[in-house]
Amino acid sequence: MTPLLEIKNACRYFGGLHAVEDFSGHVKRGERVGLIGPNGAGKTTLFNLITCFTPLSSGAVFFDDTDISSLKAYRVARLGIARTFQNLRVMPNLSVFDNVSIGALGALGHSPLAALTKRTNYANDIGRRTWDALEQTGLQDHASELAANLSYGKRKYLEIARALALSPRLLILDEPAAGLNDTETAQLAEFVLRLSGEGLSILLVEHDMNFVMSLCERVMVMASGRKIADGSPQEVSNDPVVLEAYLGSEEEAA
Amino acid sequence: MRRLISISILLLAVLLVLPGILSAVGGGYWFRVTTTIGVFSILTMSANLITGTTGLMSLGHAGFYGIGAYTTALLATKLHWPFFLTLPVAGVVTAVFGILLALPTMRLIGIYFAVATLGLGEIIHVTLLNWVDFTRGPMGISAIPGISLDGLFSASDITHYYAVAIIALLAALVLGRLTHSYYGNALRAVREDDQCAASMGLNVVGLKIQSFAFACFFAGVAGGLWAHTTGYISPGDFRFSESILILAMMVVGGLGSIPGAVLGAVILLGLPEVLRPIGDYRMIVVGAVMFFSILFLPRGLLGETSVLSVVRRQFGLAWDKTLNLGWRQ
Numbered sequence: 013m014t015p016l017l018e019i020k021n022a023c024r025y026f027g028g029l030h031a032v033e034d035f036s037g038h039v040k041r042g043e044r045v046g047l048i049g050p051n052g053a054g055k056t057t058l059f060n061l062i063t064c065f066t067p068l069s070s071g072a073v074f075f076d077d078t079d080i081s082s083l084k085a086y087r088v089a090r091l092g093i094a095r096t097f098q099n100l101r102v103m104p105n106l107s108v109f110d111n112v113s114i115g116a117l118g119a120l121g122h123s124p125l126a127a128l129t130k131r132t133n134y135a136n137d138i139g140r141r142t143w144d145a146l147e148q149t150g151l152q153d154h155a156s157e158l159a160a161n162l163s164y165g166k167r168k169y170l171e172i173a174r175a176l177a178l179s180p181r182l183l184i185l186d187e188p189a190a191g192l193n194d195t196e197t198a199q200l201a202e203f204v205l206r207l208s209g210e211g212l213s214i215l216l217v218e219h220d221m222n223f224v225m226s227l228c229e230r231v232m233v234m235a236s237g238r239k240i241a242d243g244s245p246q247e248v249s250n251d252p253v254v255l256e257a258y259l260g261s262e263e264e265a266a
Numbered sequence: 267m268r269r270l271i272s273i274s275i276l277l278l279a280v281l282l283v284l285p286g287i288l289s290a291v292g293g294g295y296w297f298r299v300t301t302t303i304g305v306f307s308i309l310t311m312s313a314n315l316i317t318g319t320t321g322l323m324s325l326g327h328a329g330f331y332g333i334g335a336y337t338t339a340l341l342a343t344k345l346h347w348p349f350f351l352t353l354p355v356a357g358v359v360t361a362v363f364g365i366l367l368a369l370p371t372m373r374l375i376g377i378y379f380a381v382a383t384l385g386l387g388e389i390i391h392v393t394l395l396n397w398v399d400f401t402r403g404p405m406g407i408s409a410i411p412g413i414s415l416d417g418l419f420s421a422s423d424i425t426h427y428y429a430v431a432i433i434a435l436l437a438a439l440v441l442g443r444l445t446h447s448y449y450g451n452a453l454r455a456v457r458e459d460d461q462c463a464a465s466m467g468l469n470v471v472g473l474k475i476q477s478f479a480f481a482c483f484f485a486g487v488a489g490g491l492w493a494h495t496t497g498y499i500s501p502g503d504f505r506f507s508e509s510i511l512i513l514a515m516m517v518v519g520g521l522g523s524i525p526g527a528v529l530g531a532v533i534l535l536g537l538p539e540v541l542r543p544i545g546d547y548r549m550i551v552v553g554a555v556m557f558f559s560i561l562f563l564p565r566g567l568l569g570e571t572s573v574l575s576v577v578r579r580q581f582g583l584a585w586d587k588t589l590n591l592g593w594r595q
Contacts, residue, residue: 101459114466114468117448122452123449124449128440130447
């Protein structure tokens with residue numbers, strides 16, 4: 013069986029800057045994959061390429077055997093790739109419920125005619141999906157609060173809930189544990205593990221190594237836009253190339 | 267139940283109490299003021315869909331209002347169409363113009379979109395002014411028939427009042443359903459963060475065009491009402507200053523709020539009339555109301571989002587280096 017997500021020789025140049033260069037990799041169905049690398053390695057750019065936020069300079073991305081490289085971002089989302097953002101992008105003036113309903117709207121479509129004719133089936137479907145996502149993330153008691161009033165940790169879950177309302181097959185998390193304390197990080201790891209248990213494939217960027225190493229089945233390492241390692245957490249953490257990228261070469265250190 | 271009561275009170279007030287009071291105080295002049303407020307309520311409610319809900323600062327609304335007015339005036343004077351045909355046709359023609367003119371601007375963001383729509387409004391105004399063969403240019407179009415239906419009612423202040431009131435109520439109903447629904451959430455998501463909305467599967471460009479089309483439809487109908495109820499239109503009625511007036515009504519009433527839009531129209535058109543005894547000083551009072559409302563009521567009277575935050579976002583996008591300058595791919 014082909015992998016769910018396959019990236020083939022992806023390149024992205026910003027002028028002379030090679031943000032992502034000849035990156036190939038994949039995520040299998042149901043797999044939890046971590047993407048790590050020093051700051052500026054091109055991890056977020058790679059996420060933007062996968063979700064078609066930024067067009068590829070060359071190369072291709074396949075999702076479920078479909079070439080998505082030239083699609084619009086919203087089409088990619090509807091195919092089943094949902095993401096969260098590194099710098100939280102909740103919609104502060106909307107309630108928690110309304111925020112999450114955006115994901116459901118993306119999945120079920122948004123026609124003005126449905127609003128004008130008050131189609132109840134459609135509204136019920138969106139409502140149900142939204143509640144499901146809120147319950148999954150434990151936000152149901154905050155549904156009517158403004159998103160701006162949520163704590164930082166809760167907002168992280170709000171972003172995930174919004175992504176889950178899309179019913180994605182691949183969930184992309186950009187630094188989900190950033191800014192959380194140890195207890196919250198452990199809870200988040202448990203939560204991501206539960207989602208994975210329900211069959212969701214997960215690709216995440218994270219700087220918290222304990223989080224990545226305990227959660228992910230496979231880790232890809234990026235440095236200067238290239239993939240330098242790909243393997244189980246143990247393999248990767250003992251790889252001299254990876255250590256060099258993170259810590260500098262031994263000669264320099266000495 | 268509470269909803270039902272408040273709707274019946276609203277209908278009673280608009281359809282019985284208000285015309286009753288206006289007739290009692292001697293009609294005429296006050297009927298004209300009220301129908302003008304009605305027309306501007308429709309304009310402000312519709313502009314609110316673009317600016318308040320979808321978050322695109324449109325400065326060309328008066329232009330679309332003008333297209334509707336001229337469509338109606340020409341159809342009514344040259345082809346002698348009755349109002350029940352001219353008004354919907356004016357709405358559709360304006361919506362089509364709105365979509366065609368807006369298509370090239372849809373990728374623009376923030377202040378760049380505002381400047382582009384300002385340009386569109388000016389193009390429409392200048393066209394109306396200079397295409398003398400078709401629009402009679404600065405002479406305007408006069409003797410536009412009023413709203414009447416043979417055997418049922420004839421054109422009068424009270425007929426015009428009811429025509430404007432009923433269409434304003436319909437506009438409020440339609441725009442209300444669009445904004446207070448999941449569809450409205452999709453539009454608000456575009457306002458709050460269009461890139462994030464796209465990554466959640468929302469067709470952002472499609473939503474922008476749809477909201478523009480609905481808003482232009484009602485601006486066109488409002489223009490048609492203006493033509494029918496005043497009997498005379500000229501390009502001067504559809505200048506940039508009218509777009510700013512609409513924007514000011516929206517700001518005072520509150521972005522994104524339909525009752526707020528009506529309230530804004532009532533305040534900014536009613537105040538100058540009530541203050542007529544103090545002469546030209548009244549415009550200073552009107553200016554002061556706008557100034558202090560943005561200082562002390564940044565959300566307007568009934569708004570759901572702060573005007574300053576919308577403006578800040580509009581301008582902020584202009585010098586956010588991580589985005590493409592001024593437009594989205």
